Amino acid sequence: MRSGRSRRWPLHPPPAPGEALSSWLARLAAPYDLSVRELLDHNLGPASTPAATVEQDAVDWDPPPEILEALAERTGTETAELRLMTVAGWVPWLADTLDPDQAPDAFHIYTRQDSVLLRRGEAGTNTVGRWLPWLPVDREPRRAPPRVCPVCATDPARGVALTAGLLLMLSCPDHGCLLEPEGSVRIGLVLGEPTPARPAPEPVAAVDRLTWEGLTTGTVTLPARPVHLGVWLRLLRTLIDEVSISTSRLRAASAPPPRASWTKSGRPAAARRAAASRYGARTNNCAITSKTRCPPPPPPRSAWPRPERSPPVARSGRSWPLPSIGPSTTATLRSRPQPHATTSGGN
């Protein structure tokens, strides 16, 4: 049996910070003039068997561990880092579960165990259908249509961030511009008509910078104290839920803050409903059935591990705050690869 070293592919650009596995696979395959499908099906040794069962557009979800181990062998990238390039790698920080059928318990545990604008428990309980935080459940794969930074997209070495397919961020934490539909951005680049970078409203940019800090360090620095990434994501989702609840269902004293947030935004009620729908809020599909039902006990946060991802600067000399939707990275090949086809030599 060959050693792990002998399995190493000669050309293997390292993942960009925050990059999605699918994006990295495309950048791995490109120097060999292979498609991602060919890379998975014929170049991972025994792991190609399970890899062949994974739809290409689903590799970012929860790929079999054999695939990640084979990629680690062939690229020298740690398996734990590869895991964090998938949605499953971010459980339990991003979500308590990836099973949408566990709603409504998952909804209440994630969204209603805390409160931001309302009194604790005032949001009541909802009858919730299939649901996941930050992820659509009505389409396969369960990823939102990707949105990317038009500035970052001009550098192919950045790849596409895992967050591009999550309903989590609206702006690039580096350039401060709004994320745009990836298809439009790519077409614009091909046609030589780059998509203009639209500045994000400062409140949006500020929240996204905090979210990105959490995704890259595991901690979000708030004015009073730092909080765990898992707490931050739940508070964000709680806030979205609270401003999406009809104020007619709230106590008179509680209604003004959610109402004021929409008034300040200058958006009409239709925009409020659209925003609620975009983030999976169930205001139109759920009915408050009881204000006295006790939600299930929350998971013990003290038991949450910290994300295993640590700043790459400590491990590989790369500078860290470099999301694929962020600033330029030095994590590129030292020399430009010369494409040449190979279908089995790297096995």
Ligand SMILES: [Zn+2]
């Ligand atoms: Zn950017």
